[in-house]
Amino acid sequence: MDNHGQFIRGIPPATFRVLEDNVPQQVRKVELGVAPMTIAMVVEFSQKFQGLYTYAWFQTQQLVWGFTQTLNKDDYCAIIAYDIKPEILTDFTTDRSKIQEALSRLTIPAWREANMFDAVTDTADRMKDIEGRKAILLITSGIDTFSKITYDTARKKLQEAGVPIYSISLLGLQRELADAYMGPIQRMDFLQADNELRTFARETGGAAYFPKFEGEYPQMFQQIRQALRDQYVITYTPSNIKRDGTFRKIKVELVNSEGKPLPVKDEKGKPIKYTIVAKSGYTAPHEVE
Numbered sequence: 001m002d003n004h005g006q007f008i009r010g011i012p013p014a015t016f017r018v019l020e021d022n023v024p025q026q027v028r029k030v031e032l033g034v035a036p037m038t039i040a041m042v043v044e045f046s047q048k049f050q051g052l053y054t055y056a057w058f059q060t061q062q063l064v065w066g067f068t069q070t071l072n073k074d075d076y077c078a079i080i081a082y083d084i085k086p087e088i089l090t091d092f093t094t095d096r097s098k099i100q101e102a103l104s105r106l107t108i109p110a111w112r113e114a115n116m117f118d119a120v121t122d123t124a125d126r127m128k129d130i131e132g133r134k135a136i137l138l139i140t141s142g143i144d145t146f147s148k149i150t151y152d153t154a155r156k157k158l159q160e161a162g163v164p165i166y167s168i169s170l171l172g173l174q175r176e177l178a179d180a181y182m183g184p185i186q187r188m189d190f191l192q193a194d195n196e197l198r199t200f201a202r203e204t205g206g207a208a209y210f211p212k213f214e215g216e217y218p219q220m221f222q223q224i225r226q227a228l229r230d231q232y233v234i235t236y237t238p239s240n241i242k243r244d245g246t247f248r249k250i251k252v253e254l255v256n257s258e259g260k261p262l263p264v265k266d267e268k269g270k271p272i273k274y275t276i277v278a279k280s281g282y283t284a285p286h287e288v289e
Contacts, residue, residue, distance in 0.1 A: 082119035142193025245286030
């Protein structure tokens with residue numbers, strides 16, 4: 001992506017280089033992904049915030065329904081709400097009326113707990129064997145209150161599942177207005193939550209967003225849609241054929257014929273500062289004895 005978050009088209013396939021654990025790999029194919037998508041929207045709906053702030057409930061509804069309007073008719077979407085545990089409001093469907101019906105069930109939150117780690121890893125585990133383009137859209141405050149698993153365990157599970165996480169943080173403006181009245185522990189909780197959302201996104205090849213105003217939603221939805229639709233799909237067979245169950249780190253680079261970083265220019269010939277967004281790696285199969 002360029003420094004405005006826009007997808008850069010027309011990059012020659014031969015300029016992509018993939019390293020696995022710092023070892024260059026033989027790329028077999030580079031193509032643009034155009035297939036239908038499977039999206040799971042994991043939505044925080046607990047008494048911790050939605051039960052206290054009317055705006056949080058309204059914002060949650062806006063974000064869920066607003067994003068579903070960007071989906072194509074053949075895209076599959078599921079809605080999972082969570083408080084103390086995740087609840088599937090509607091399983092994967094192309095029927096938008098079922099999504100609207102699922103939203104109507106977000107009325108009064110039952111529990112104060114918001115167990116984000118449990119909810120997002122449970123969803124990623126369900127999706128890991130789904131073929132084709134897939135992602136999780138996580139709409140949340142980022143605060144985890146009482147999950148059975150830890151943050152480190154959640155990171156490992158999400159890396160292993162290989163499902164990109166796109167997160168949208170709730171209550172950005174309210175947090176900013178209340179910052180002067182927060183104690184150091186509460187402020188640290190939110191900063192930690194933001195860092196966790198960024199880490200989940202970065203390590204799975206997704207992105208994290210922290211909107212403060214409704215006016216930011218259309219551009220944010222467009223960026224997420226573009227990130228999901230417009231991707232270079234790189235295929236290679238790992239040179240390391242050991243079935244040892246280890247985590248293999250992946251790095252993607254753009255290089256010229258001399259192996260140096262590839263300069264990218266816009267249509268006017270001006271240099272573009274670009275960022276490569278890719279999953280951080282995968283877990284190798286484990287030989288069954």
